[in-house]
Amino acid sequence: MIRLTHVTKEYPRTGRALDDVSLHVAKGEFVFLTGPSGSGKSTMLKLIFMEERPTAGEVRVSGINSATLHRGDIARLRRKLGVVFQDFRLLDDRTAHANVAFALEVTGAAEPTVPAKVSRLLTHVGLASKGLAFPKELSGGEQQRVAIARALVNDPFVLLADEPTGNLDDRATRGVFQLLREINAAGTAVVMATHNLELLRRSDFRTIDMLHGRIVSDTGDSGAAERAAARLAEDDAAAREIADAREGERTTAARPWTPA
Amino acid sequence: MRLALREVLLAVRRAPLLSALGVITIAFSLFAFGLFGLVAINIRDALRQVESRVEIRAFIADATPIEAIVTAVGDIEEFPEVAHVDYVSPDSALATARRELGEFADVFEAGVLPGSIEIRLKPDFRDPTSVKTVAASVAAYSFVDDVRYGQDWVAKLYQIRTIATIVGVVLGLAFAVVAVIIIGTTIRMSVLAREREIGIMRLVGATDAFVRLPFVIDGFLKGVLGGFLALALTWLASSLIDRALGFRTVFFSPGFAALGVLGGALIGVAGSAISVGRQLRRI
Numbered sequence: 001m002i003r004l005t006h007v008t009k010e011y012p013r014t015g016r017a018l019d020d021v022s023l024h025v026a027k028g029e030f031v032f033l034t035g036p037s038g039s040g041k042s043t044m045l046k047l048i049f050m051e052e053r054p055t056a057g058e059v060r061v062s063g064i065n066s067a068t069l070h071r072g073d074i075a076r077l078r079r080k081l082g083v084v085f086q087d088f089r090l091l092d093d094r095t096a097h098a099n100v101a102f103a104l105e106v107t108g109a110a111e112p113t114v115p116a117k118v119s120r121l122l123t124h125v126g127l128a129s130k131g132l133a134f135p136k137e138l139s140g141g142e143q144q145r146v147a148i149a150r151a152l153v154n155d156p157f158v159l160l161a162d163e164p165t166g167n168l169d170d171r172a173t174r175g176v177f178q179l180l181r182e183i184n185a186a187g188t189a190v191v192m193a194t195h196n197l198e199l200l201r202r203s204d205f206r207t208i209d210m211l212h213g214r215i216v217s218d219t220g221d222s223g224a225a226e227r228a229a230a231r232l233a234e235d236d237a238a239a240r241e242i243a244d245a246r247e248g249e250r251t252t253a254a255r256p257w258t259p260a
Numbered sequence: 261m262r263l264a265l266r267e268v269l270l271a272v273r274r275a276p277l278l279s280a281l282g283v284i285t286i287a288f289s290l291f292a293f294g295l296f297g298l299v300a301i302n303i304r305d306a307l308r309q310v311e312s313r314v315e316i317r318a319f320i321a322d323a324t325p326i327e328a329i330v331t332a333v334g335d336i337e338e339f340p341e342v343a344h345v346d347y348v349s350p351d352s353a354l355a356t357a358r359r360e361l362g363e364f365a366d367v368f369e370a371g372v373l374p375g376s377i378e379i380r381l382k383p384d385f386r387d388p389t390s391v392k393t394v395a396a397s398v399a400a401y402s403f404v405d406d407v408r409y410g411q412d413w414v415a416k417l418y419q420i421r422t423i424a425t426i427v428g429v430v431l432g433l434a435f436a437v438v439a440v441i442i443i444g445t446t447i448r449m450s451v452l453a454r455e456r457e458i459g460i461m462r463l464v465g466a467t468d469a470f471v472r473l474p475f476v477i478d479g480f481l482k483g484v485l486g487g488f489l490a491l492a493l494t495w496l497a498s499s500l501i502d503r504a505l506g507f508r509t510v511f512f513s514p515g516f517a518a519l520g521v522l523g524g525a526l527i528g529v530a531g532s533a534i535s536v537g538r539q540l541r542r543i
Binding site for chain 1: 464470
């Protein structure tokens with residue numbers, strides 16, 4: 001369904017983002033992509049929804065091959081997969097309902113079917129009563145639900161989620177994650193890039209851990225999820241130390257000078 | 261199409277100022293071009309009027325039989341360069357001279373002025389070479405004493421016309437290029453303002469053609485509106501000039517005015533299509 005074969009991606013300015021990565025995601029799978037910032041998670045997702053093309057190697061998604069890709073294939077592919085981002089990417093001047101409907105309309109859906117389908121999707125993501133709200137009137141979690149509803153309009157075979165909980169508080173994170181699990185349980189594969197340690201710990205989904213553009217570990221094998229979690233925990237601890245140190249500096253700097 | 265129109269309306273409602281600015285920029289760019297065009301066609305018109313006075317006058321020897329003159333007039337009328345031929349008899353030349361000279365009318369006595377043939381040329385043959393060729397052919401008649409056509413004057417007039425044409429084309433092109441650049445930049449701004457929307461459209465599977473259509477319609481409408489506004493401004497400017505200077509300037513013919521509006525629409529459509537195309541290649 002999704003297959004990356006010896007994929008390398010280099011950007012002219014920033015260099016190698018992915019380095020000889022091979023990967024297969026099967027139908028209906030739930031896969032976590034983890035790793036520190038700059039490890040190549042987002043690049044991998046961009047390659048899957050063909051926003052980027054590999055410098056070397058080949059990406060195949062639902063029969064579409066990056067090596068023989070035409071521009072028209074991109075639109076066709078994106079109607080078969082859903083994508084959500086950390087920053088939601090909603091149109092601020094349209095209601096939640098209009099945002100979801102927009103995705104249906106641009107793909108040429110028969111007009112009379114649109115309102116019912118949008119309402120059903122908004123109900124599915126728990127926003128039945130918020131259809132007329134504009135994004136700014138919704139909480140972060142709610143906005144992400146709208147984005148997820150939009151991603152589901154064309155019944156995708158896979159949902160790609162790039163840090164979908166990155167801007168959300170714990171409660172909203174749990175809600176969004178639960179929603180993604182339900183979507184997956186209904187048969188849609190989910191590939192989710194995340195930093196969130198809690199989510200990794202609480203689930204036993206396949207976890208692909210990345211570092212410097214390479215796959216460090218990939219479960220199946222049960223240990224990898226824990227190893228990835230442990231590494232993320234270390235990163236978290238290091239990040240906390242740095243944050244504490246900075247906080248300390250600020251406190252010191254802010255303290256008024258007093259004579260000894 | 262309906263969806264595309266709705267998107268255009270939405271864009272206008274969302275950023276009315278940007279849309280208005282787009283129309284106004286297009287209007288003023290075309291207005292500048294229009295003003296230049298107005299000056300150019302008026303200069304051309306003035307030159308044409310002067311050129312229409314280019315004439316060849318062949319003076320006829322005394323006692324030439326009228327039959328020979330009539331035959332010659334018929335022959336000369338057949339020349340491809342010739343528009344009109346007139347025979348002016350010595351009597352009518354005297355009458356004209358007396359009429360024009362008023363109080364000095366008495367200085368001429370009957371029989372003093374020779375008869376002549378006046379030849380006017382077609383507009384395309386008023387250049388010095390054609391005039392000279394016709395003059396030489398007319399001079400070949402045995403009864404023609406002298407041929408006059410203001411050689412220096414024709415050469416100078418032709419030179420002025422050539423300079424005016426070259427300057428007109430160069431300036432016109434420069435104005436057109438500036439208008440295209442300004443209009444293109446304005447349209448690019450409106451595309452960039454909707455960069456996010458274009459990205460989202462692509463993300464949810466819109467085809468390039470689908471993304472492009474609302475922008476092309478937008479460009480077309482702005483171009484047509486800007487074109488009409490420019491036309492109105494040019495007409496207003498022309499009327500003000502008429503009133504201030506007290507004479508009647510030449511305005512664009514309806515066909516030419518329609519061509520201007522169509523040009524605006526074309527620049528709008530092409531500018532939009534190119535701008536969105538560039539944007540689409542980036543995502």
